[in-house]
Amino acid sequence: MDFAAQASWLEIDAHALRHNIGLFRAVLGAGVRLGGVLKGNAYGHGLLQALPTVHEWCDSLYVIDPLDGLAVRAYEKERSAPQRQVLVLGAAGADEAVALARAGVDLVLTDKGQERFVAALRSAGARKLRAHVHLDTGLGREGFTSGDLPGAVAWLAAAQDVIQVVGVLSHFANTEDVTEQKYAMQQLDAFDKGVLRLQEALSLTSPVERHIAASAATLLLPRARLDAVRIGISLYGLWASNETRLSAHAVLGEVPDLRPALSWRCRSQLTKWLPAGSCVGYGCTYRCPVDTRIAVLPVGYFDGYPRLLSGKAYALVDGQRCPVLGRVMMNHVVLDVTRAARDEIPITATLLGRDGSEQLTADQLASWAQTINYEIVTRLGAHLRRVVV
Ligand SMILES: *Cc1c(COP(=O)(O)O)cnc(C)c1O
Numbered sequence: 124m125d126f127a128a129q130a131s132w133l134e135i136d137a138h139a140l141r142h143n144i145g146l147f148r149a150v151l152g153a154g155v156r157l158g159g160v161l162k163g164n165a166y167g168h169g170l171l172q173a174l175p176t177v178h179e180w181c182d183s184l185y186v187i188d189p190l191d192g193l194a195v196r197a198y199e200k201e202r203s204a205p206q207r208q209v210l211v212l213g214a215a216g217a218d219e220a221v222a223l224a225r226a227g228v229d230l231v232l233t234d235k236g237q238e239r240f241v242a243a244l245r246s247a248g249a250r251k252l253r254a255h256v257h258l259d260t261g262l263g264r265e266g267f268t269s270g271d272l273p274g275a276v277a278w279l280a281a282a283q284d285v286i287q288v289v290g291v292l293s294h295f296a297n298t299e300d301v302t303e304q305k306y307a308m309q310q311l312d313a314f315d316k317g318v319l320r321l322q323e324a325l326s327l328t329s330p331v332e333r334h335i336a337a338s339a340a341t342l343l344l345p346r347a348r349l350d351a352v353r354i355g356i357s358l359y360g361l362w363a364s365n366e367t368r369l370s371a372h373a374v375l376g377e378v379p380d381l382r383p384a385l386s387w388r389c390r391s392q393l394t395k396w397l398p399a400g401s402c403v404g405y406g407c408t409y410r411c412p413v414d415t416r417i418a419v420l421p422v423g424y425f426d427g428y429p430r431l432l433s434g435k436a437y438a439l440v441d442g443q444r445c446p447v448l449g450r451v452m453m454n455h456v457v458l459d460v461t462r463a464a465r466d467e468i469p470i471t472a473t474l475l476g477r478d479g480s481e482q483l484t485a486d487q488l489a490s491w492a493q494t495i496n497y498e499i500v501t502r503l504g505a506h507l508r509r510v511v512v
Pocket residue numbers: 160162212294336337338339353354355356357363
């Protein structure tokens with residue numbers, strides 16, 4: 124018996140992922156490593172569902188959680204797949220740093236507090252930890268500020284028996300929200316200077332991998348591509364912002380054909396007719412002006428369908444737009460399917476994705492819910508069934 128039939132599910136289009144990766148390959152040409160960002164459960168697409176495609180076609184994989192870095196190594200071992208460069212971008216403890224060193228997973232170093240890794244690495248006697256030093260060039264988040272250098276990395280200079288610095292990175296603050304990239308250019312200048320200062324402070328002789336660009340900067344700032352890029356949102360076929368899409372046309376001469384890789388579908392729990400005058404949902408915010416055929420969907424804000432979509436959004440049924448009636452509830456959404464659904468029961472609603480000639484994008488949901496597409500996709504419940512198609 125298929126118990127899961129009563130829940131909504133996500134479809135991950137592996138061909139769309141592959142297409143988007145190919146598109147970045149074409150933009151980058153040879154010589155720049157293409158990194159795929161798998162944080163946030165692969166932007167909601169599912170780490171395990173996105174991994175086979177991203178692993179096969181990208182040069183490096185970026186995760187936030189050390190456990191995800193180790194999961195990639197386990198995946199490779201299971202399949203006897205080649206080891207990709209895997210880099211943990213997020214916070215780690217000393218024990219995790221040791222585990223990453225053992226697994227040959229790279230870790231980003233961001234602050235003096237990580238000096239405590241050194242003793243742990245020495246007493247573990249593991250392989251050297253491969254580290255990328257994060258320079259804060261203006262985001263005001265993690266990383267060493269230029270004022271901190273070289274003093275802040277003196278401990279690193281003294282730890283080269285257990286830590287090998289193989290990379291240096293930074294992250295842009297303001298590439299998505301603007302169409303002129305003055306601030307990014309300042310960050311790039313600061314990065315170039317910081318790299319030199321770091322190389323001096325650590326007396327590095329071999330070249331380090333330099334990376335700073337995420338999706339938007341990779342498309343818009345050729346100078347920012349450096350040795351590697353870290354592509355997140357656009358790997359999944361979404362634009363970092365509207366400004367980015369508009370600017371891409373000017374920089375690249377065309378708008379790259381990014382293909383969204385995610386669809387979210389749900390079968391109705393029931394359909395029924397409500398007589399004119401009936402209320403729908405908590406707070407009775409909707410009252411049917413005429414006899415209305417509704418579909419009750421077993422999906423709600425628990426699953427990541429934002430409550431702010433109440434009374435604003437529509438879903439697609441048979442390629443037709445069906446309004447969300449009243450409030451989005453924890454486990455239920457009610458659609459008006461009067462015109463869409465003939466007699467078929469249950470109906471299948473597309474909450475996100477394509478149905479017939481209509482397409483409902485993460486950007487559209489984000490604009491109704493007063494947020495960004497990143498939040499829409501990454502908040503899709505980890506419990507939802509994800510199928511690769
Ligand atoms: C999230 C993230 C990225 C990817 O950003 P996108 O805009 O999704 O491409 C790259 N680098 C760092 C450090 C990040 O945190």
